[in-house]
Amino acid sequence: MLDVINVSYDTQIPNNVGLSSDKKVLKALEKWHPGYIDWWNKLIPQNFQESLVYLRTAVSVDPKGWAKFDYVKMPEYRWGVLLAPQVEDRRIPCGEHAGEPAWQEVPGEYRNMLKRLIVIQGDTEPASVEQQRLLALMAPSLYDMRNLFQVNVEEGRHLWAMVYLLHKYFGRDGREEADDLLRRQSGSEEAPRMLGAFNEETPDWLSFFMFTYFTDRDGKMQLESLAQSGFDPLSRTCRFMLTEEAHHMFVGETGVGRTIQRTCEVMKENGIEDPCDTDRIRALGVIDLPLIQKKLNLHYTLSLDLFGQEVSTNAANAFNAGIKGRYQEIRLTDDHKLTGDTYTVWDIVDGKVVQKEVPALTAINMRLRDDYTRDAAGGVGRWNKIIEKAGIDFELKLPHEAFHRKIGVFADKLIDPEGRFITGAEYDEGMKEWLPSHADGDYIQSLMKPVYEPGKYASWIAPPKVGIDNKPGDFEYVKLHMA
Amino acid sequence: MTEKMIDFQTDPSRYRHWRVEYDGPVATLYMDVDEDGGLFEGYQLKLNSYDLGVDIELSDIIQRMRFEHPEVKVVVMRSGKDNVFCAGANIRMLGGAAHSHKVNFCKFTNETRNTYEAAEADSGQKYIAAIKGSCAGGGYELALACNYIMLTDDSTSSVALPEVPLLAVLPGTGGLTRVTDKRQMRRDRADVFCAMEEGIRGKRAKEWKLVDEVVPNSRFDETVAERAREFAAASPRPDDATGIALTPLKREIGADAVTYSTVEVELDRKGRKATITVKGPEGDAPGDMEAFVAQGAEAWMLRAARELDDAILHLRLNEMELGLWVIRTEGDPAQVVAHEALLLANRDHWLANEVLQLWKRMLKRVDVTSRSLVALVEHGSCFAGALAELLFAVDRSYMMEDEFEGDNRPMATVTLSESNFGQYPMGNGLSRIATRFIGDEASVEAARATIGEVLEAEAADELGLVTYILDDIDWEDEIRIFMEERASFSPDALTGMEANLRFAGPETMETRIFGRLTAWQNWIFNRPNAVGPDGALQRYGSGVRGDYNLERV
Structure with missing residues (x-):
């Protein structure tokens, strides 16, 4: 176990911020750290805490240092504080201060806005670990279990990263906010997480894959826009976090891909041509493609809601202040101020879904969401390749962004996945085809039997093409402690 | 925007923004503003923000509470929406309104606040604000005029008066006055509180006297109900009175x-x-x-x-x-x-x-x-x-x-x-x-x-x-x-002369609201820093900050 009383912050907490000589932050972290360890220990079932997991640990930010693989017990994972290297003479990339030197200290006028953004980002990191806490009990393989834990400890490290910023730059308020990040709990009645999507349990592995593909991708886009921040420490933190976030996308994309792969294989082996012949397909213990489409519809639309309102004051303020940029801001070729520009967003006019021009500043959220949709479409294309290769006539699609929304102009409107207004009756009838039913959930749950033998995989999922760290197929990714 | 006649008469069958549940001596008043129910065109009443139309309904409700429901001893004011109690007066409405409308709007809302605030002393009808979600600006001013304020401790819900930093105007519906005169918050803390955007939550809100009670989130509803029952038992109002109908005016x-x-x-x-x-x-x-x-x-x-x-x-x-x-x-x-x-x-x-x-x-x-x-x-x-x-x-x-x-x-x-x-x-x-x-x-x-x-x-x-x-x-x-x-x-x-000559004698919280607070607010409502084309109120929502004339006047 990590000795919480005598933590050596230079050896046990990998960092490139001179932690051991920063008295203010050290004092704050020493007070916060026991609460964090306590949070972690209460989170995941005890036998997994004691298990040895083959994890990647970032010990420095140079390409050699950020992927050290070894067996480690999760509570002893070395959660580091690592910032991407400082870029010399970096400038504020956007907004009214564009072109001025990037801030190395918090600008007083934007202190609250910055703090709020960091707290919201920080709140999502531990939330997803909480949502996924019981998944290891039904892991389809040790390989997948290891990936889950890797995602979990990295979310934990991302929490550390945000807490470091709060401790370092936001004084007493920052310390209180850091404590509250541990106080809130996903799904808690007492103090729920800030964003609705992070208060839902992740009930099964297909949900987990969909979550890491779609919802973590929202996190990635948020990190991308914070990586463009004029507040340099935030930018550097997020740039490094993005390298880890990429792995989470990988887990999601390959997880869904392997599920599809397995379904197609089993269909072929049994001579099933019709992807909608669900009874026969399910009898064979794999997940039918229409159900995967339903899960996709659900997770994609929930994730779209995380981008907020189509027209947003907060996003406009943050961009104009230069504390949050657009996706790949520095590669864009406009004036980075957007004062007179417009952007096309969806709206409802006279009962029809239409596009309209609004001031580009207030459409920052939408622009990021459009970038997100393009980014998310890539993996869907690769999934379709798997289906096509198997010779099955089925195509997965991202639904229209007006479908099944809870936030924004389309919230709670009767719109189908093609973006058309329909009647209540059509909607009720269609929902059976568009979103997973409770019966679908029961079916997926029935498949969630743990497989803990090295090299073996559950019936519904194909093995990966390549092992983690190029390990062989029967590698024991988790040495389970089964007391 | 004052071309259209504003009617102050309404009745429960026409409410769009509030609903009341009566349960013997306790009534629960839910604020659930219809986004598309603004009195004028050009703005949506998002996040339980209000305009004059919303306040006209509230005024009608508290009047009827007194005459039609003498059995009600405690009124619990709360939000019908998740995550937000009330975001205050609608900024786009204020940004688009003529000066005269803003002044009249503030006067009427102040009169309405004073009315339910006085209901306890005048008729033993006590108002409790039960706050869940964010409660900012005019939203907190709604709560401030209640006789007892309860805040849930979910580590997110807060109370705030962000007008100065966010909008370059004042919390002019009694906010600045009540934090000092009524809540007796220390003036230096009030200065901190009124200059911060994000507000104060949890135990500090109680410590700083911004609320009377902070309640664990899981026990919020039950504690509110318990407090309502206690206050009802202590009220001098009769148990058996039957109200009279406030029939439509001829x-x-x-x-x-x-x-x-x-x-x-x-x-x-x-x-x-x-x-x-x-x-x-x-x-x-x-x-x-x-x-x-x-x-x-x-x-x-x-x-x-x-x-x-x-x-x-x-x-x-x-x-x-x-x-x-x-x-x-x-x-x-x-x-x-x-x-x-x-x-x-x-x-x-x-x-x-x-x-x-x-x-x-x-x-x-x-x-x-x-x-x-x-x-x-x-x-x-x-x-x-x-x-x-x-x-x-x-x-x-x-x-x-x-x-x-x-x-x-x-x-x-x-x-x-x-x-x-x-x-x-x-x-x-x-x-x-x-x-x-x-x-x-x-x-x-x-x-x-x-x-x-x-x-x-x-x-x-x-x-x-x-x-x-x-x-x-x-x-x-x-x-x-x-x-x-x-x-x-x-x-x-x-207007200035008459308002001064009418109020000889001592200052009270009420005269300070209608005199000092309102007069300063109305001055600010005329200044470019708030209402000019580059002022904070006009620019609110555009992402671009107000461009201030930095001269102190």
Whole structure:
């Protein structure tokens, strides 16, 4: 176990911020750290805490240092504080201060806005670990279990990263906010997480894959826009976090891909041509493609809601202040101020879904969401390749962004996945085809039997093409402690 | 945006923004603003933000709570939406509104806050704010006017007054005043609180006196219910009273007149004046309170107060260029005294109390109305008791002296009742007569000694109850000259002058709200830093910050 009383912050907490000589932050972290360890220990079932997991640990930010693989017990994972290297003479990339030197200290006028953004980002990191806490009990393989834990400890490290910023730059308020990040709990009645999507349990592995593909991708886009921040420490933190976030996308994309792969294989082996012949397909213990489409519809639309309102004051303020940029801001070729520009967003006019021009500043959220949709479409294309290769006539699609929304102009409107207004009756009838039913959930749950033998995989999922760290197929990714 | 007539009359069947659940002595008032239900075009009422329309409903609810639901002892105000209690006044509405609308909006919302705040002291009806979600600006001001504030401790819900940092205006619906005067927050902490955008949550909100109680989230509903029951048990209100229906007012709005059953308003647009005539009771006073209850909303004392109240609001918002209100009465002064006397003799009856309290509130509206007010005490008038109070609310009064040729109406008189000496205090806590004779106790006592006497012009003049007494020869000319002169002055200067002269004597929280807070807010509402094309209010939502003139004035 990590000795919480005598933590050596230079050896046990990998960092490139001179932690051991920063008295203010050290004092704050020493007070916060026991609460964090306590949070972690209460989170995941005890036998997994004691298990040895083959994890990647970032010990420095140079390409050699950020992927050290070894067996480690999760509570002893070395959660580091690592910032991407400082870029010399970096400038504020956007907004009214564009072109001025990037801030190395918090600008007083934007202190609250910055703090709020960091707290919201920080709140999502531990939330997803909480949502996924019981998944290891039904892991389809040790390989997948290891990936889950890797995602979990990295979310934990991302929490550390945000807490470091709060401790370092936001004084007493920052310390209180850091404590509250541990106080809130996903799904808690007492103090729920800030964003609705992070208060839902992740009930099964297909949900987990969909979550890491779609919802973590929202996190990635948020990190991308914070990586463009004029507040340099935030930018550097997020740039490094993005390298880890990429792995989470990988887990999601390959997880869904392997599920599809397995379904197609089993269909072929049994001579099933019709992807909608669900009874026969399910009898064979794999997940039918229409159900995967339903899960996709659900997770994609929930994730779209995380981008907020189509027209947003907060996003406009943050961009104009230069504390949050657009996706790949520095590669864009406009004036980075957007004062007179417009952007096309969806709206409802006279009962029809239409596009309209609004001031580009207030459409920052939408622009990021459009970038997100393009980014998310890539993996869907690769999934379709798997289906096509198997010779099955089925195509997965991202639904229209007006479908099944809870936030924004389309919230709670009767719109189908093609973006058309329909009647209540059509909607009720269609929902059976568009979103997973409770019966679908029961079916997926029935498949969630743990497989803990090295090299073996559950019936519904194909093995990966390549092992983690190029390990062989029967590698024991988790040495389970089964007391 | 004031082209459309604003109607202050509504009823529960027409509410779009609030709903009330009645459960014996406890009523729960849910704020659930319909985004698309704004009074004007051009803004959406997101996040439980409000405009005048939302406040008109609230005002109607609290009025009905008093008259139609005497059994209610505790009102719990809470949000019908997740994650937000109330985001305050709608910024886009404020940004788009004319200065005059903003000022009238603030005045009305302040009057509404004062009304439910006083409900506990006036009638034992206590308001609890049960806050879940963010509660900012006007939202927190709604809570501040409640008698008890409860906040959930979910590590997200907070209270805030972010107007200064966010919008370059003030928390002008009593916010700045109540944190110090009512909540007795230390001024340095108040300075911190009012200069922060994100507000304060959890235990610190209690420590800093911003709320009375912080409750664990999982026990919030049950604790609110428990507190409501406790307060209800401690209320002096009767258990068994049955309310009376506040039936729709009989009102006809014509091109040049608004006609009610007891009030007639003539609109003289050319002369820029409105003549408000209150007609005294048509018949004898009810014999006892049972008879009064049976008359309900038809009883003259209640009807006249409701109608006058509506006329005042109608003229304030819909007839802004009529800068002079001429107040007249017609009827038998003895009847007015008799109708009022029944209520005064039965002050401990819940309905008598409510009607007297309504007169108090309505007369306070007169005090803070930014119009020149003149009363004409003519032959055949009935300035007695409650109606005599109007004489002391106006800026000047003129009384007919002796007989007028060809006028056979009864001689002009003034009759004081005990009510003129404290039943209807002004915002400064004093009676209008005490304010009129501030520092001159002898004059107050001389007037008090005449209670019940019918005073003709000379006596009224002697006692200082009217400004001028004029006979047949002078009357018409003097009045005409006064009116023409008044119409020629700057409306702004008149508003400022009158508002200052009306409130002699001590400051109270109420006078500080209508005087100091409102005056500063109205100044800021005229300054480019808030309302100019580059001001914070105009730019709000665009992402671009206000561009301030940095000179301190």
